[in-house]
Amino acid sequence: MIIAGGPAGATEFPPPLRAEDFLEFDRNQAALGQLLFYDKILSGNRNISCSTCHHPKFGTGDGLSLGIGEGGVGLGPERSAGSGESRIRKRIPRNAPGLWNLGAREVDTLFHDGRLSRSDSYENGFNSPAEEWLPQGFNSILAAQAVFPLVAQFEMAGNPKENEISGALHDRIDAGWPILAKRVRVIPEYGGLFVDAFDNIDAAEQVTIVEIANALAAFMATEWQSIDSPFDQLLNGDDSALSTAQMRGADIFYGRGNCEQCHSGKLMSDQRFYAIGVPPFGPGRTRRFDPMARDVGRMGESDALEDAYRFRTPMLRNVALTAPYGHNGAYPSLEGIIRQHLDPDRALAAWRPENAALPVVPWLSAIDFIIWQDKREMARQMSARDIGDVDLADKDILDLVDFLGSLTGSSVQNPPMGQPTKVPSGLPVD
Known part of the structure; x- marks a missing residue:
C-alpha cells in the first residue's frame, strides 16, 4: 500500500490488519x-x-523493567519484593x-x-x-x-x-x-x-x-485484539487519521529510519532475532549450567553461538502503553529506545542504572549490575550488533515518537470483557 505522506513523498505501508x-x-x-x-x-x-x-x-x-514474581506484594511499579521467608529469591530476568x-x-x-x-x-x-x-x-x-x-x-x-x-x-x-x-x-x-x-x-x-x-x-x-488505532485507520483509507507530525514520523519509520527492516508486515514484526546492544543488567537468562549473571538471548534456546545476545523483534501496536522498553526494560521512554536503535554504542555509554525501573531489593542488589564489572563479557556484548547507526535529527526522533503514539488503539480503554470483581476460587483480585 502506497500513501502520499509528508515531505518524504510517497511511502509504502503494509496492508491493513483486519479481523480476518x-x-x-x-x-x-x-x-x-x-x-x-x-x-x-x-x-x-x-x-x-x-x-x-x-x-x-x-x-x-507491569510497568517494571524486570518483574517481581513469586513472593512480591502489590501491583505495577509499586510492587515490592516482599519480606521474611516469603520474599522473592530472584528478579524475573526479562521484561513482561x-x-x-x-x-x-x-x-x-x-x-x-x-x-x-x-x-x-x-x-x-x-x-x-x-x-x-x-x-x-x-x-x-x-x-x-x-x-x-x-x-x-x-x-x-x-x-x-x-x-x-x-x-x-x-x-x-x-x-x-x-x-x-x-x-x-x-x-x-x-x-x-x-x-x-x-x-x-x-x-x-x-x-x-x-x-x-x-x-x-x-x-x-x-x-486484547487491537486494530483500530489511527494508523490502522490510515491503512484502511482514512488519509486524515494521522497528524502532520505523525505522518512525518511514519515516513521516517518506513523510509530513512530503517525501522521497517525488522518491524515489518501487518504485525510490525518479522518475528526474527537481532542483537541491538540494549544495556545489560539483572540475573539474565543463560544456557543451562551457565554460571554467569548474563542474558545470552536466542542462544539460550538454540545453543548456537551466532545467536548470542539476539532477541525477538516485538510487535508495536499500543507500544506507547507498554513502557519500559527492551527485553529487560532498560529504557523508560520511547525516545530513549529509539535513540538506542539509532546509535547503540553511544546509548550504552550514556545509560545509567537509574534508568531501570527496579524496585529496591537489598538482598539482590549485589548482582543487579554485576555484569558491568566483567569487561570481557561487556566487550562480547558490544561486538554483537545486527544494526548500524542511523543519522536522524532530534526533530525526526520526536516525529517517530508521535508516529508510535498513533499505534495506540482507539478502544483500548473499553475492552470486550474487562476485569472481574471476583473469581470462583474466592481469592482476592488485583
Missing part, C-alpha cells in the same frame, strides 16, 4: 479464561495471577511483554528468546522447553505459551518445599500441570463452566491443563 487476520475463539471459553486470568488459584502459593504481571492498568505489562494481538494467525514464535515456536519437532505442534512432554490439543501458540509461567519457579510456581506444584516440578516440567488442573476443576463453579464451554468435556474430572490454557488464550486473544 486473527484466529477465532469461542466466546464462552473466553469468558471462562477471563476468570482464570485474574485468579490466583493458578499459582503455586495462590498469591499471584497472570494479571499481576500483565495488567491492563499498565498496558498489559504486552499481550496485544497475540491471537493473530501469523504469530509463530513467542518469548523474547523464541523458546516457544510452532514446529513438529516433538510431534505435538511446538518446539518448547517442555519438549516431548508438552501435551497436545492447544488451540494456538498463545495457549501453549500460557502454561509455562504457571510452572516457572520465580514467576508463579513458588520455591521448593513451599507447595505441591513447586515440589512436583523438580521431577519433571509437566508434573505440575495435572495438580493445577485438579485445583481448578474441583471448584464447582469452574467445573460447570468448563462443561458448558468445551464440547469435549462432559464432567469436571475431564478438565486438564490444555482446557485451562485454551480458555486463557481465548480470553487474551479476544480481550
Whole structure:
C-alpha cells in the first residue's frame, strides 16, 4: 500500500490488519479464561495471577523493567519484593511483554528468546522447553505459551518445599500441570463452566491443563485484539487519521529510519532475532549450567553461538502503553529506545542504572549490575550488533515518537470483557 505522506513523498505501508487476520475463539471459553486470568488459584502459593504481571492498568505489562514474581506484594511499579521467608529469591530476568494481538494467525514464535515456536519437532505442534512432554490439543501458540509461567519457579510456581506444584516440578516440567488442573476443576463453579464451554468435556474430572490454557488464550486473544488505532485507520483509507507530525514520523519509520527492516508486515514484526546492544543488567537468562549473571538471548534456546545476545523483534501496536522498553526494560521512554536503535554504542555509554525501573531489593542488589564489572563479557556484548547507526535529527526522533503514539488503539480503554470483581476460587483480585 502506497500513501502520499509528508515531505518524504510517497511511502509504502503494509496492508491493513483486519479481523480476518486473527484466529477465532469461542466466546464462552473466553469468558471462562477471563476468570482464570485474574485468579490466583493458578499459582503455586495462590498469591499471584497472570494479571499481576500483565495488567491492563499498565498496558498489559507491569510497568517494571524486570518483574517481581513469586513472593512480591502489590501491583505495577509499586510492587515490592516482599519480606521474611516469603520474599522473592530472584528478579524475573526479562521484561513482561504486552499481550496485544497475540491471537493473530501469523504469530509463530513467542518469548523474547523464541523458546516457544510452532514446529513438529516433538510431534505435538511446538518446539518448547517442555519438549516431548508438552501435551497436545492447544488451540494456538498463545495457549501453549500460557502454561509455562504457571510452572516457572520465580514467576508463579513458588520455591521448593513451599507447595505441591513447586515440589512436583523438580521431577519433571509437566508434573505440575495435572495438580493445577485438579485445583481448578474441583471448584464447582469452574467445573460447570468448563462443561458448558468445551464440547469435549462432559464432567469436571475431564478438565486438564490444555482446557485451562485454551480458555486463557481465548480470553487474551479476544480481550486484547487491537486494530483500530489511527494508523490502522490510515491503512484502511482514512488519509486524515494521522497528524502532520505523525505522518512525518511514519515516513521516517518506513523510509530513512530503517525501522521497517525488522518491524515489518501487518504485525510490525518479522518475528526474527537481532542483537541491538540494549544495556545489560539483572540475573539474565543463560544456557543451562551457565554460571554467569548474563542474558545470552536466542542462544539460550538454540545453543548456537551466532545467536548470542539476539532477541525477538516485538510487535508495536499500543507500544506507547507498554513502557519500559527492551527485553529487560532498560529504557523508560520511547525516545530513549529509539535513540538506542539509532546509535547503540553511544546509548550504552550514556545509560545509567537509574534508568531501570527496579524496585529496591537489598538482598539482590549485589548482582543487579554485576555484569558491568566483567569487561570481557561487556566487550562480547558490544561486538554483537545486527544494526548500524542511523543519522536522524532530534526533530525526526520526536516525529517517530508521535508516529508510535498513533499505534495506540482507539478502544483500548473499553475492552470486550474487562476485569472481574471476583473469581470462583474466592481469592482476592488485583
